[in-house]
Amino acid sequence: MARRADGGLTPAPVAVLAANRGYALTSSRRLLVEGLLAQGWRVVLATADDSHARSLVNLGAELDEVRFARSGLAPWADPAACLRFRKLLRRHRPRLVHCFHAKPVILGGLATRGLEETIVVHTITGLGQAFERPGIRALAAAGYRQALGRAAATIFQNPDDRDLFLERGWAPADRCHLIRGSGVDVERFSPVEKPPASPARVLFAARLLWPKGVREFVEAARILASRWPDVRFQVAGELDPGHPEAVPTDWLEARAAEGLIDYLGYRPRFEDELRAATVFVVPSYYREGVPRVGLEAAACGLPVVAADAPGSRETVAGGETGLLVPPRDAKALAAAIGELLADPARAWEMGREGRNRVEESFDLRRLTVEQLEIYRAAGAPVEPRLAGSETA
Numbered sequence: 001m002a003r004r005a006d007g008g009l010t011p012a013p014v015a016v017l018a019a020n021r022g023y024a025l026t027s028s029r030r031l032l033v034e035g036l037l038a039q040g041w042r043v044v045l046a047t048a049d050d051s052h053a054r055s056l057v058n059l060g061a062e063l064d065e066v067r068f069a070r071s072g073l074a075p076w077a078d079p080a081a082c083l084r085f086r087k088l089l090r091r092h093r094p095r096l097v098h099c100f101h102a103k104p105v106i107l108g109g110l111a112t113r114g115l116e117e118t119i120v121v122h123t124i125t126g127l128g129q130a131f132e133r134p135g136i137r138a139l140a141a142a143g144y145r146q147a148l149g150r151a152a153a154t155i156f157q158n159p160d161d162r163d164l165f166l167e168r169g170w171a172p173a174d175r176c177h178l179i180r181g182s183g184v185d186v187e188r189f190s191p192v193e194k195p196p197a198s199p200a201r202v203l204f205a206a207r208l209l210w211p212k213g214v215r216e217f218v219e220a221a222r223i224l225a226s227r228w229p230d231v232r233f234q235v236a237g238e239l240d241p242g243h244p245e246a247v248p249t250d251w252l253e254a255r256a257a258e259g260l261i262d263y264l265g266y267r268p269r270f271e272d273e274l275r276a277a278t279v280f281v282v283p284s285y286y287r288e289g290v291p292r293v294g295l296e297a298a299a300c301g302l303p304v305v306a307a308d309a310p311g312s313r314e315t316v317a318g319g320e321t322g323l324l325v326p327p328r329d330a331k332a333l334a335a336a337i338g339e340l341l342a343d344p345a346r347a348w349e350m351g352r353e354g355r356n357r358v359e360e361s362f363d364l365r366r367l368t369v370e371q372l373e374i375y376r377a378a379g380a381p382v383e384p385r386l387a388g389s390e391t392a
Contacts, residue, residue: 013381014094018046018085018104020068022053024125028182028292029100031368033061035386044092046085046104064088068103078107085111094118096380099147101125102140109147119378122148123155124165125182126288126311144170152378155179155371157289160310177374180314181290183364184299191301191355192275199230202337203277203302205270205293206284208237208252209245213283213307219330220281221260224338231341236264236273274300279340279347282306282315285327290314295362298322298354303347305336321354 015036019025025033025045033056036043043061047053047068057063066084069077081103089097089111098121099108105122112120127140148154148171155177156162162178165171202221206212214235221233240246256263267273270293274280280297287310294304294315304322306312316322323339325332340347365386372384 012040012042013096014042014044014092015096015098016044016046016089016092016094017098017100018066018068018108019100020103021048022050022056024100026052026055028364030056030059031183031364031386032371034059035368035372036382037061038387039382041096041382042092044088044094046088064092068101068107078103082107082110089115089118096121096375096382098123102128105147106140106143109143109150112150119375119380120151121153121155121374121378122151123157124161124289125157126286127161128287141168141170148172148175151175153177153374155374157181158311158314161287161289179367179370181295181362181367182292183367184292184295184358184362185364186299186359189271189274189296189299189358191299191351194275197276197278199232200228200278200341201232201234201276202279202281202341203234203236203273203297204281204283205236205267205273206282206291207243208235208239208247209243209286210247211245211284211286212237213281213285213327213333214247214252216283216328216330216333217281218255218260220283220334220337223331223334224341225260227338228341232262233260234262234264234273234277236267236270238266270296271300274302277302279337280304281333281337282312283325283327283333284312285309287311295358298351299358299362301348301351301355303340303350304354305333305340317353317357321350321357 017025033043037060045053045056045061045063046066049063049065053063066081068081085107096119097112099105100123112118153175154171162176166173204217208214239249252263255261274297280302282291282294282304284291285307290311294306298304298321304316306316306324307327308324309327313324316324318324323336325336369384372382375382376384
């Protein structure tokens with residue numbers, strides 16, 4: 001609380017951050033939470049009660065659990081989540097609500113109706129595979145239109161999504177902003193001087209869903225096996241058994257048993273895996289915002305081979321920091337990987353340029369300050385700065 005001129009206490013302003021799962025808040029919004037707390041805000045997390053969310057509670061945030069169904073239509077869970085979110089907002093009376101992901105955005109649009117004093121900001125973190133289904137798309141479009149039409153600001157993470165929403169009239173142009181991705185901690189993810197990996201390592205890392213391109217990566221490894229028998233093709237990432245597009249564990253283990261891949265599983269110190277790799281691959285056609293892991297790889301000085309698809313293509317400046325290939329095309333993916341393996345000097349130069357690009361355009365601190373600037377422009381009592389930042 002702040003002390004008023006008359007000696008009374010003014011309650012701290014409240015910011016509610018809503019997301020599908022706690023990991024989405026810890027992985028790329030921890031700095032935002034810290035920045036708001038440092039400026040005297042109460043920060044309430046409307047997300048699942050998991051270890052990731054609890055780590056932010058240890059910083060001083062509060063957790064008020066809301067479980068959003070993460071994909072498709074959930075006739076029982078969606079109304080229940082909307083009602084719970086609405087009750088949460090009435091309890092905390094926030095000055096600011098920021099929703100991430102499709103369900104929190106759409107349901108948040110309904111839950112915040114009538115809260116005239118509340119500033120509502122939405123971030124479109126990609127559209128996912130469900131959006132490709134015509135029935136789901138029509139319902140989602142109606143949901144987005146009602147949510148974004150009343151929001152103070154909508155942040156898009158890639159220009160493809162922004163342009164689609166503007167073309168279809170799902171968001172007002174004067175309240176749309178582009179912040180490319182969620183940002184990269186350029187101090188944590190940084191290159192190290194090292195001799196070339198021997199044998200070379202080609203690394204794929206993502207949440208293990210089929211549309212992330214894991215099948216295409218394994219098929220590319222199969223294609224390259226005869227020409228590059230010593231190269232190690234590695235798959236890292238978190239299993240997601242509750243997702244309808246989840247890759248089964250036994251499928252991964254079978255491919256590892258064939259000798260096609262090393263299955264690394266989830267690695268908490270992922271920067272170590274990146275620094276040991278030679279080439280990084282982002283074959284995702286999932287309609288993501290911007291796959292952060294591809295930018296983290298570039299920050300570590302790796303050349304990146306990415307699918308030329310919305311979101312994924314943002315991780316590469318084609319021909320300068322890596323190579324773009326058609327989505328769902330294992331042969332093209334294999335050819336691009338082989339091209340970089342055959343020319344280490346070119347691969348190294350691409351990695352160097354990739355590091356420069358991330359520092360200039362995707363630094364987490366800079367992108368977090370941009371979010372704070374959007375809050376302030378919308379009327380929130382916040383300064384667009386972080387501890388140690390020169391931006392004011």
